[in-house]
Amino acid sequence: MSDTTRETPLLDELEKGPWPSFIKEIKKERERPMVGDLLGLLERSYGERVGHWKHGGLVGVMGYGGGVIGRYSDLPEEFPSVAEFHTIRVNQPSGLFYSSDALRTLCNIWDKHGSGLTNMHGSTGDIVFLGCRTEALEEVFSELTEAGFDLGGSGSDLRTPSCCVGPGRCEWACYDTLDICNDITQSFQDELHRPMFPYKYKFKFAGCPNDCVASVARSDCSIIGTWKDDIQIKADEVLAYANNGVDIEKEICQLCPTGCISWDGKALDIDNGECVKCMHCINVMPKALAPGKERGATILIGGKAPIIGGALLAAVMVPFIEMEAPYEDLKELTEAIWDFWGEHGKNRERVGEFIQRVGLSNFLDEIGLEPVPEMVVHPRTNPYIFFVDEDEEDDDE
Amino acid sequence: MSDTTRETPLLDELEKGPWPSFIKEIKKERERPMVGDLLGLLERSYGERVGHWKHGGLVGVMGYGGGVIGRYSDLPEEFPSVAEFHTIRVNQPSGLFYSSDALRTLCNIWDKHGSGLTNMHGSTGDIVFLGCRTEALEEVFSELTEAGFDLGGSGSDLRTPSCCVGPGRCEWACYDTLDICNDITQSFQDELHRPMFPYKYKFKFAGCPNDCVASVARSDCSIIGTWKDDIQIKADEVLAYANNGVDIEKEICQLCPTGCISWDGKALDIDNGECVKCMHCINVMPKALAPGKERGATILIGGKAPIIGGALLAAVMVPFIEMEAPYEDLKELTEAIWDFWGEHGKNRERVGEFIQRVGLSNFLDEIGLEPVPEMVVHPRTNPYIFFVDEDEEDDDE
Amino acid sequence: MNKQRKTDIGPPHYEKFLPPIIKKNYGKWAYHEVPEQGVLVHTAESGDKLYSLRVASSRLLSIATIRLFADLADKYCDGYLRFTTRNNVEFLLSDGAKVAPLRAELEAEGYPAGGIGNAISNIVHTQGWVHCHSAATDASGVVKSLMDELMPHFTNMDLPAKMRVAFACCLNMCGAVHCSDIAVLGVHTRAPRIDHNELPKVCEVPSLVASCPTGAIRPATVDGNQSVTIEEGQCMYCGNCYTVCPSVKINNPESDGISIWVGGKVSNARREPTFSKLAIPFLPNNPPRWPEVVEAVTGIVNIWKDNANKHERLGEWIDRIGWSRFFEMTGIPFTRYHIDDFTHAGETYKRSAQIRQ
Amino acid sequence: MNKQRKTDIGPPHYEKFLPPIIKKNYGKWAYHEVPEQGVLVHTAESGDKLYSLRVASSRLLSIATIRLFADLADKYCDGYLRFTTRNNVEFLLSDGAKVAPLRAELEAEGYPAGGIGNAISNIVHTQGWVHCHSAATDASGVVKSLMDELMPHFTNMDLPAKMRVAFACCLNMCGAVHCSDIAVLGVHTRAPRIDHNELPKVCEVPSLVASCPTGAIRPATVDGNQSVTIEEGQCMYCGNCYTVCPSVKINNPESDGISIWVGGKVSNARREPTFSKLAIPFLPNNPPRWPEVVEAVTGIVNIWKDNANKHERLGEWIDRIGWSRFFEMTGIPFTRYHIDDFTHAGETYKRSAQIRQ
Ligand code: SRM
Ligand code: SRM
Ligand code: SRM
Ligand code: SRM
Ligand code: SF4
């Protein structure tokens, strides 16, 4: 029944319009039976307003527990070529940089074994090969590794770390996001490929508080670049912005979250002790202002989507840390977290939910951090304090 | 053993110092055996750093379930005159106004039957007669009612309502706090005297958003005066303040929570649509500014102390309502709340906790209010919406 | 005499107690002024002026003192007076000339005038060892010790803004301290002990078990009695079990003490009403003068006074400077206890990179 | 060939893919400018200039298209390109003169340049009916329909601030829509049905029961099978039971649809990161063009565009004007569904009298 020329009137509607069309993309590969059937299945979904994929099953490559998402159609007779339509998550290079040759290598592998359809990239950051039969998985994998690529994460494992473009192109990177992303990925290959956590664990590295990789919302471990000393000011460039139409008082001073920046029409004055490194003033006048020179990062833990206790933004665990290779501090902290959460976390309990369940103070004790006021919006308001037996406390020290 | 001359070296320390001394007050009545023993018991507490009162017991006056707090010493042999030392809560007149005669009448009753010690006033607002034997309760009660006074609430009943001084002396009262406090107290005498709720229920009436009776924190039903139209401005008085040293830009404009007030050095300009009626500008320049003329109140429900689910501030239930005698709307709303909470509230569950348990939307449905955005800081962030069957919805209407 | 027993008459109507000047100008006040600390002058639209003289009170008053106030009211203000919602006394005069002599008499008797405007007013408080069974500390004694020290801020108007101090002797918080600029709160810090012999006679085990918010109480047979045990590690000493069952003994001279909370407010002025937050988890009970508590509170008041902007209440000042700086400036250590671990704890975790580095 | 099987090699080192100009100026960028929409110019301390041309992508790319990009990269920029964290493609040029011809070729192929600065960039999205079993709606189709309409805001820079739109096809939120200016979220709105014959064979009842956050799932024997029942009134359609057990059928053409959320953000600029809030609880699935969804989203964008101040993202604008006004201006009805009723619901109730009356 696989038919590469079937009519798809509903989908065809989506070839129209100025924005790049995913239907056009699919059709570019429609000569493959798999893609022909995908179009048919999708047209059916559009007509019936419901998906036609069955609940995924466990498939993968030898020795790995993650990296492949099993997918089977619930209309295998009608659309036999998508009866199996798994995805392969291929670990992207840090910062999503490619050479044209690397891209062609990937295309060639996928051309040979798969649907010819991809996502560049998946939400976590992987290169996603969309639509692979079970039997082809191992072949794709070995060609990928041969070409220097490897799989990303899936299931209850470390997920593929990702990062912003950082020092590769951005003047605000407060640490080397590309290097650390690569280093952490390489350092934890076992955790990435073999699920053994209570649930998934994601790293995202943003070079500055603009957080161009949405780390605070989307990662269990969010590393956000920041600085300690004064914002660097080029006074003449400030004036140039003012002369070129930036209303510094209104656009900057009034929007500074702590009101610590002021402008007398001639010079900018920043009370750096009050500055919370929000980036706004720097964002508006990139030629005039820059982060300080004493740079590092804030480590936040526990960001996640809503399933199941509700979405969480990551919470401050280390307000400031220098982020220099080989990143031993971060690695030690990470292992301490994995140990404690690994032992006591419930099945499908993200670390953010786990911290809330055991209590942040207890969590800090276990991972070996001291409580500091920067970890909270404000101290507790309820009087329900569990006093720890002081002898026990001392024992710990 | 009752001894009116015993030594109290620790307590004596508290006679020193400039602030009025409660020990001096107690000593003024020490000729009474009860007070002598109280001093002895208290000195003992100060020495041992622990109270000497037993867990209260149920005592009261005939036909009332509330108004008396039973109290027994745990050292009755040593201090026999305070073996029974109950308090009587006498319902205060609205606004805590008295004539000297009324005060003397109260003093005379208490002189005859009790310790001669009072609290003017208890935290809820009652006149508290401190220290009464069980047998004297009924006598005190009959003399009180004879003199036109009655008991206040205690236990799981309506508690003594209270209010700010309002139109009695304050130029900002947006409705008649004294009248409504008296009216509600009189209208719900049965609920006040005979506990039949899941837990206590408190009313507090504040004439304006300054909330001088702390209603938002301390009452299950907090009524806070407000207005709809424009703040009244006397331009010349504004100038007078400016000339007398008020830095209007800094002290007012920059502190306005919505930034809706501006000052050009000559005139004040208020964008009243943005004004959240916080009172700040009016507070700073009482001669120049006043609340608008279209006055009423906001009704907030559910304020309470921490026991047991945590403290709550009251939450907006009716953003604006005209508050005119005979206050039928408020009474109907109150009865609807009492009905629903009375039927479904758990033992010792304040209405604020109850609302959180059943959900505000369900609560609104039951008490007959429509949801409006003013009830929330922001709409929900989690996607866990219970969709109501539309047919059921319709049935309700 | 055999009269019909009166019930449910409610309180006397307040109108009986309003001075004529108030009756006349009821709801028609135009503005107020504060010519000196302790005195409020309200001018009515009619032009009439009402003088209120506010004096301190220990709240726990003898009838001797109430009679004294009544007599003074008769002498100076036709017998009209009121109390404030924070337990001060206000004499209501229509004749401005009488304010000074009344004030002099009151001050001579030990009742200083003040508490208006940018000042510390009376401390709202509770029963303590004078009357309550739950008290983890005394109320009146701590308040007296504090106000003796803070009194200059009652009689002057030298603070950046109003400062509301409140006191409660246990977590029931009858002083409603939960929204105060500074809250002084008595705390138990050890799990209660159980009187297993008495318990079966006076309490119901199921309702006792149900009373515990942390599930620390479990039914158990102890020495042949149907009783309960308390899992110490799960107890945070709220006292709810004690309230529902007298056989639970929570008071403990060694471990009871005082905690300090800061930055709450009630008014809607500028910032919305907000809870007080933990500053100091525990200070010992040290009667009769509680020097540690007095020192802690005055320390916080002074640092705020010296650093806050005009109109900035304690919590508003801390909001501006940040909690890190608050702990730094006051020298109060930040500990594990400051981090919330109750129901909505996660909502208090800092979830952004906006940090003063 | 019988080579040793390679595993755990990780991704290729990024350095291999950096153009020489980046290698030279790595970490030494001085500032950037945006000469025209779609083009970023980063100047290094050395004075070198890197030109990035950003073009739109449908994210779902055929290898044909990827090869096209590779060829163009070879032609104009020595083969160097990257993708952005929002799935746009960036060509990295060291020669500014080549930007215009490259842009022309790309636009001719249907890949418009844009998305920089105060614009709407690509919509982060998910699999939908193309690949996922959980999807309550399609992903790519909705995104295409929306971007066809929003495209002028991609190719211009006419908005008050950045606007980040994200899409997820079920509550798992793989598009991480929870912190977006506008989030389009597929929702199920009916309790799942159970295949009682299949269930005992493929799922464990206890873990299925445990998966439900509201306790709606109870063990039951149905038609002789060890299975479960779902208490419909307690189910809020989160789909967690479906994730752990395939015999739970949650997809439903009649009741599946789309909800709209607004005002979230991720960056720390000005305001702290914050979640998106519910604007519209339900819109029907209406493929292929989802006109109701397109209208709702463009409506919100336009009202924001016309009313917000410069640099004010959607949520910041709403914070300033208040939610009442947002609902008023957009004409979106405020309903019982907008009021939170999950774990921390009480924290969203308005607890002050600060109200725009
Ligand atoms: C492919 C991808 C979406 C995409 O189109 O890009 C994806 C697809 C799936 N996600 Fe996801 N998630 C993807 C990124 C995310 C993200 C975004 C991110 O990583 O930045 C999130 C939100 C952030 C987070 O982790 O919280 C995300 C949150 C979830 C969740 C909810 C997790 C939670 O704790 O709330 C689930 C449910 C689960 O784990 O069972 C889930 C589950 C799934 C499953 C495996 C469905 C399932 O029922 O188990 C989806 C398989 C779809 C398919 O058939 O291909 N996916 N998922 C993304 C991974 C591609 C990649 O490797 O690059
Ligand atoms: C006398 C008074 C304190 C005072 O010194 O002024 C008082 C005294 C007691 N309160 Fe209270 N409460 C008093 C006002 C308050 C207030 C303040 C208010 O009403 O504005 C509150 C906080 C506001 C609130 O209602 O939430 C308050 C919150 C409590 C609570 C905790 C309620 C909660 O939901 O969190 C309890 C515990 C209970 O009900 O079992 C409580 C319980 C008690 C008991 C009855 C003790 C007990 O274990 O049941 C105390 C009796 C003390 C005694 O021996 O005299 N008291 N109580 C106040 C009543 C006097 C009056 O009628 O005017
Ligand atoms: C007499 C009294 C009402 C009563 O019915 O008894 C009262 C009377 C006045 N209050 Fe008040 N307030 C009274 C308790 C309160 C309370 C309740 C409390 O303290 O428990 C509050 C809320 C406190 C809080 O936010 O925590 C309160 C918050 C205000 C405010 C707002 C202050 C602020 O900036 O937050 C004002 C406005 C101002 O002072 O600028 C105000 C203003 C006033 C004015 C000026 C109103 C007027 O025009 O007459 C009165 C004299 C002010 C003064 O004493 O400084 N009143 N006022 C209460 C005196 C208590 C006392 O003895 O000190
Ligand atoms: C290329 C990219 C990083 C990457 O590794 O791929 C990137 C690059 C830049 N970002 Fe970003 N951001 C990128 C995703 C993000 C994200 C993440 C996201 O959207 O999921 C955010 C957080 C969004 C949020 O808050 O919801 C983000 C928030 C910012 C901000 C803060 C904007 C704000 O006012 O809130 C700035 C500063 C600015 O634009 O003024 C910024 C500024 C910049 C600068 C100017 C940095 C620089 O000097 O090079 C870059 C060009 C800006 C532009 O496109 O307008 N970038 N930027 C990402 C481009 C995505 C795209 O294709 O559109
Ligand atoms: S997060 Fe900061 S360093 Fe990274 S790309 Fe964005 S602006 Fe640059």
Ligand code: SF4
């Ligand atoms: S970075 Fe943000 S907080 Fe710091 S001065 Fe600039 S605008 Fe203010």
Ligand code: SF4
């Ligand atoms: S609450 Fe308002 S009306 Fe009442 S006394 Fe205070 S300032 Fe006056």
Ligand code: SF4
């Ligand atoms: S009352 Fe408050 S919100 Fe309104 S204008 Fe005055 S300061 Fe601003």
Ligand code: SF4
């Ligand atoms: S706060 Fe506690 S100890 Fe003090 S009076 Fe209230 S119930 Fe008693």
Ligand code: SF4
């Ligand atoms: S004091 Fe509170 S937490 Fe401790 S056992 Fe009693 S009820 Fe439970």
Ligand code: SF4
């Ligand atoms: S959001 Fe839901 S439906 Fe969409 S890809 Fe993720 S798991 Fe699948």
Ligand code: SF4
């Ligand atoms: S969809 Fe969610 S709420 Fe409904 S039964 Fe399944 S797990 Fe429970």
